[in-house]
Amino acid sequence: MIKNSLFTAIICVLLISCAKKEEKPTSFSVGIITDCQYCDCEIKWNRYYKKSPERLKNAVAELNKHDLKYTIHLGDFIDQYIESFDSIVPTWNSLKSPSYHVLGNHDFSVADSLKHVIFDKLNLKKRYYSFEQNNWKFIVLDGNDLSVYGALDSLKMKETTELFNKIKSASLPYAKPYNGGISKEQFNWLEQELNASNNKNVAIYCHFPLLPIANDNLWNTVEVQELIKKYQNVKVFLNGHNHEGAYVYKDKVHFLTFKAMVNSADSTAFSIGEFYQDSLVIKGYGKEKNRTLTF
Numbered sequence: 001m002i003k004n005s006l007f008t009a010i011i012c013v014l015l016i017s018c019a020k021k022e023e024k025p026t027s028f029s030v031g032i033i034t035d036c037q038y039c040d041c042e043i044k045w046n047r048y049y050k051k052s053p054e055r056l057k058n059a060v061a062e063l064n065k066h067d068l069k070y071t072i073h074l075g076d077f078i079d080q081y082i083e084s085f086d087s088i089v090p091t092w093n094s095l096k097s098p099s100y101h102v103l104g105n106h107d108f109s110v111a112d113s114l115k116h117v118i119f120d121k122l123n124l125k126k127r128y129y130s131f132e133q134n135n136w137k138f139i140v141l142d143g144n145d146l147s148v149y150g151a152l153d154s155l156k157m158k159e160t161t162e163l164f165n166k167i168k169s170a171s172l173p174y175a176k177p178y179n180g181g182i183s184k185e186q187f188n189w190l191e192q193e194l195n196a197s198n199n200k201n202v203a204i205y206c207h208f209p210l211l212p213i214a215n216d217n218l219w220n221t222v223e224v225q226e227l228i229k230k231y232q233n234v235k236v237f238l239n240g241h242n243h244e245g246a247y248v249y250k251d252k253v254h255f256l257t258f259k260a261m262v263n264s265a266d267s268t269a270f271s272i273g274e275f276y277q278d279s280l281v282i283k284g285y286g287k288e289k290n291r292t293l294t295f
Helices: 002-022 049-063 083-092 112-121 154-169 184-195 221-228
Strands: 028-033 070-073 099-101 129-133 136-140 201-205 234-239 246-250 253-257 269-275 279-286 291-294
Touching (some): 049 269, 136 184
Parallel strands (some): 028 070
16 A cells, blocks of 8 residues: 555656646746837828827737736837827826836937937936846847937937948948947946846847848947857847848847837737747737747
């Protein structure tokens, strides 16, 4: 009888052990939206600006059904006009999860005298920042730090001119005034954040893509790529800006551009990202497709 009980106990332990190996519990989930880009404007370039409030409302309703650690918008919350924020911020604030914003180029499409108000509208205390969740570190970059529209002091404007002239003289495709770059100060901060990541997995958010090289990259994409490839714990770089979306895998980093919510007459785009230790699983809604990024 004792032998039978012992045998049964051993079998139970083995079965539980196998089940644990087979199951892959989600570490945590987050909501991801980009380029809501609302304004009370007519359709242009397949951008249905007036449909964004309803799309955002529906996305928030869906995201609120899930247990999310946070929701993040990857830039271009509005297209233009400071009052555009007032039409969609209340919907954003109805999220049940904590929320974050990445600054996009169109977020600065307001009168120069009102640009300081943008940060209050988006509840941003800093233009770039980091936070942690479980064994992950999330770094949020401001790709408008150096830009013709978002450099808000004389030193940044001087650095903007120098960087833009450098890439323009090299005839790089992304030498466009609607793109931007990160300053030397922010670059040094990024390096410090990576050095202090303490072997945590790292995900980097930005509005502008690093890859593929095209018309819409971050101005100093090459320098940022060279920096992050030194850190094996950087797993993903996630961004918006290119409304059609894109994906590149290089130097063991996944570079994923999410599709814009504002584009298309009859569809939306947003996602839930499930962060595991060995992968990021994207559940796409509307135009955004499902995918698994394995580390």
